[in-house]
Amino acid sequence: MSQPVIAIAGLACETSTFSPARTFGRAFHPRRGPEVIEKYAFLHNGTPLADVADWKGALIGHALPGGIVVRADFEQLSREILERLAAIVASNPIDGLWYDIHGAMCVDGMEDVEAELLRRIRSVIGPDVLVSASMDLHGNVSRELAHQTDLITCYRMAPHEDALETKERACRNLIDVLTSRTDNGRRRPLKAWVPIPILLPGEQTSTRNEPAKSLYSLVPEIEAMDNVLDAAIWVGYAWADEPRNHAVVMVTGWDKDAVVIGAKRLASLFWRVHKDFHFVAPTGSFSECIDNALASSDRPFFISDSGDNPTAGGSGNVTFGLNELLKRAEFAKETTPSVIYASIPGAQAIDVITKAGVGTTVTVTAGAQVDNLHAGPVTMTGRIHSIRYGDPDAEIEAVLQVGSVFTILTKFRKPYHHESDFVGLDLSPRVTDIVIVKIGYLEPELFNMAAGWMIALTPGGVDQDLQRLGHHRILRPMWPFDKTFHRAPDLTPRVIPFSNEVLGTPQG
Structure with a gap:
């Protein structure tokens, strides 16, 4: 045959x-x-x-x-x-x-x-x-x-x-x-x-x-x-x-x-x-997750900024979490707890950063170009920590240090799942106090690295609070949208x- x-x-x-x-x-x-x-x-x-x-x-x-x-x-x-x-x-x-x-x-x-x-x-x-x-x-x-x-x-x-x-x-x-x-030829x-x-x-x-x-x-x-x-x-x-x-x-x-x-x-x-x-980890608002991370001795402490997870369908450019983070007085000085935030896309910000070069202080605006339903663009003034070229998703990546927050900016959106994603940008997540990633459950490398972890129930296109999204075409009743079923489903x-x-x- x-x-x-x-x-x-x-x-x-x-x-x-x-x-x-x-x-x-x-x-x-x-x-x-x-x-x-x-x-x-x-x-x-x-x-x-x-x-x-x-x-x-x-x-x-x-x-x-x-x-x-x-x-x-x-x-x-x-x-x-x-x-x-x-x-x-x-x-x-x-x-x-x-x-x-x-x-x-x-x-x-x-x-x-x-x-x-x-x-x-x-x-x-x-x-x-x-x-x-x-x-x-x-x-x-x-x-x-x-x-x-x-x-x-x-x-x-x-x-x-x-x-x-x-x-x-x-x-x-x-x-x-x-x-x-079989005798009758191929079977389906x-x-x-x-x-x-x-x-x-x-x-x-x-x-x-x-x-x-x-x-x-x-x-x-x-x-x-x-x-x-x-x-x-x-x-x-x-x-x-x-x-x-x-x-x-x-x-x-x-x-x-x-x-x-x-x-x-x-x-x-x-x-x-x-x-x-x-949920696979404790949950809370973004602010509650930051409070818990600061109070914890677990390091690194990971926070999933889950509502804009680009590997679940989020746009990746919702600025809600980053805006909340940069408002916190605890991170205003370089000597306070270190934070990595991954990430926010901003092509114009990347253009400014690449022209200025590593070590330069710049003011850039990024995020919310596509999804501005929950927060507007974020403007940051900080020192350029690193630049990397050639990523298949982001194309160009850079890190801007604002106080003790190291924000990863990208030309195009990119998920951050591997330790090498950070190390290649001269970041060390294992010795960072708080690592905030746009993700849901942690991918294996991050999961194994995290000493502490919470999921922030942030808004976005993949909001974990499904009731907030407004489904109206799915078949009903449907758990957890409906808590009471008048009869058991036909299985x-x-x-x-x-x-x-x-x-x-x-x-x-």
Whole structure:
């Protein structure tokens, strides 16, 4: 039997509909053709997966989370995906497609975008090609997306330390199905899909903590059942307002009874513990977090400025926290407790700083160019501590010292997750008193570094206080928006075979 031919395509961006920011096509940093294969070491020559299939890269794009994707830019990327897939199909009829997505992308004027893009892809590759999707557990699986995929899996860890493992699993599962045949030819697996009326932020559902830790520990047990290929739990994405935004459980396999039993177990446990989810760290207002940090002997003490977290969809330029910080008298002098603030974008400020040079005192204004709903631009006078060029996200970074506060400014927004992000700017977070980062739960390096930690419930496009955001299109009742359910939710698994109705008229 000849090797299966498998194409790769997809667009990924986690987007907040509550942020005034917009995501443009260039943010996806598209990879095309062989560049797609180069991105994933598990597909390189000599690896087990590379040896059993002929992989064809079409186009993938992964954007930093942000605001709604501009429609024209999405359409352009979508057209290119279809054109490249058509060229692949013309020269090599394909057997499978790895659909590399996040699952929480929103586009101006569109709904359920990942399902819509796959519908368009199906119009090119046809209904017989098997599709395996890999997703973030903070993505959304609508019934339509479940119908159009043959296999679908997601991360099992938050923070997402298993991202590459999940993508490799999606490819391995696809190979397994493509090489499993019966007397009637290739088989398509069954999927048991259960929507669950829960919508929580990741900061309450980290798999480091209970009850998510135990909930996700059940996934491998279900996956190990006879005739089950994969099991997955999606928490869903809390900062977008579409009917598809809610938790989902799916189990995929060959036997109807097996997938139904597995999905029912996962969904029942999820609902049984829905009241037990809580924030992964102590919380408070920004001011309360500063007070606690100053009173604590734990060093370094980390504060998550969570409402504008750029890795959850925040614009990254909300100045609320930085304004509050610079008003504090405790940090007015260089001799008072040291603080790192990461970060605030300001292209004009960066221009002033780069022209002035390290060691110079300058006055600059930054932030609130996109999101000024909660605070205006912040003006600072300080000494330029460092400048760094060439970051793939920020492009140019600089540190301005104002009193004892070392503020990182960037040309373009950037998340700060690694110690090297700071060390490269001549900062030492391990010996700094307070480190304030625009983030939700701390990524592994920061988590291991932090002696103390609080989450500041600050405003922004990814506000942790979901009630403040004004959802009005999600399905109700929905926990925690609704505290009383007059009847228990229907957690009966819906068995979903592949849908032949995938070649309908696409949106737009």
